[in-house]
Amino acid sequence: MALLDVRGLTVEFATRAGPFRAVEGVDVTVDAGETLAIVGESGSGKSVAMLAVMGLLPWNAKVTAERIEFDGRDLRALSPRERRALVGKDLAMIFQEPMSALNPCFTVGFQIAEALSAHGAARGAEARKRAVALLAEVGIPEPEARARAFPHQMSGGMCQRAMIAMAIALRPKLLIADEPTTALDVTVQAQILDLLKRLRAETGMALVLVTHDMGVVAETADRVVVQYAGRRAEGNAAAALFAAPRHPYTAALLDALPERATGERLAAIPGAVPGPSEPRLPCAFAPRCPRAQDVCRTQAPPRASTGGEGYVHCHFPLPAPAGERAA
């Protein structure tokens, strides 16, 4: 059974211009110990979907789903008290801007100890001692001194390590990382990604990595879900998806990467992601898609299996590579 099992997730925001669907019919399943990457550009709803799972959306958001289960429990049926006991303990999240996610008024050590005491794992001097041990675990030098530092006294990379220390304090079963390295330098990014990989191997936690960086995905994820304008486009094992993308959007995204360029010009995708106020066609990618035909503008694309755990939502998916079609 999957650790996190979300089916048909839809998130609608009540705005002055009327309801806006940020996420529409998205499925997310994560097994224990697995790394799932959710990839998409801005406006793809990747962060909103994860915030919905965490129950961190503002009041004007309406979350509906066929199923949102974590570790066999229905997250929609939880009382606020039960949810608070779960979130931060078995289900933890880290964010893109580590500097603004930490409270500037308290020391880093205090904030980590607070996570421990809030869930009754330790308190007082014992909690402070464990906070120092956690800072050491995420590779912060001189953890004793750093525990007494305020967030503004540390660099972005240090703050992100402190956030990770706080998130893993209670050995969560699932860690959701929302663009954890986007604000960091590449050298520090490599350190943070290695740290997440090591923690996953050591503690067996599952990891959901929300990102727009295909390179990060290729190097860390087991499985990938591609979203476009709030909807599923394609999902598959990472190696299969990079070797043979089946959705025209996935293929175009990969072709647009400078490292896949063949000449001076890059294979750009024309147009832009539809904004919140723009109407969306049944297939939201149709206006930018080289394979689109009339049916893409009138009917929602069907889901088709692409072998194994792969699937694609497209009327005209790219053909499978010749070797695999027979299988």
Add this chain to the structure above:
Amino acid sequence: MTRALEASGLTRRVRAKRGAFGRTATVHALEDVSFALDAGRTLAVVGESGSGKSTLARIVALVDAPTEGALDIAGGRIDFADAAALRRRRAGVQMVFQNPYGSLNPRLTIARALAEPLDVAGVGDSASRRAAAADMMAKVGLSPEHAGRHPHMFSGGQRQRIAIARALMLRPKLLVLDEPVSALDVSIRAQILNLLADLRREFGLAYLFVSHDLSVVRHVADDVLVLYLGRIAEIGPREAIFGRPMHPYTRALLSATPRVEAADRARREPLRGEPPSPLDPPSGCAFHPRCPLATARCTAERPRLEEKRGRLVACHEA
């Protein structure tokens, strides 16, 4: 080939206070940076935050003055002390910023935003300025009906097109691009990079391209300058820097960049620690506390920039 830019010994030091009551200290933002850039070529500047990338960009864009060193743009020495002359020279160098949401005045229509540089420089009359704005909009792929709209009606990619059009209004020979595609989505990034390549050819521009994204740099640059803590670690042609990086810092940067193609993935040479503070840079080679090759000599003696295998590199061990 005409030389668009020549920098020799550029240095910028800033006096800063450590905390509200602290002693003042000198920040070595940029130390002894020399390079040349020809028309029609792109020099990429790479490095971590705090490496002096933006300081260099601001000096070349004539926003800040160097503490020491000389800058020649389009064959003429820049006199940073002469404010009136400096203002005239600024027409020849323009800058495009990272965040297209912050770099356009929200109250100006696109047509007015594009005509404004001509107003400031006193070029032409209002009819010719409008015509020039319309002309430039077509060149960067904006349609004429966009002229009357305000910035909030555009997506990030379109705003970056507007910012580029605005930078080109005074027909500069040199563009300073400070992380021009970092804030853009992958699918839009490719459009803007293609546009920049087209414009470079059409106007014979030289680009100083500041970026932390090495896969973008590899695609756009002719030459690459690697900065570490305000000093040049390595500078040379793209093929030399990417094909056979010699400075251990360059190698670490390259190996830390995530790659989509498994075959391209270099073995990780992880860097320990983070860039040190430019308030008190380490002795000798500033990179030695993080360097896998460091020896006793590196802690005592700063390496000079020397020519090795077709590039300049500052390392005792390379």
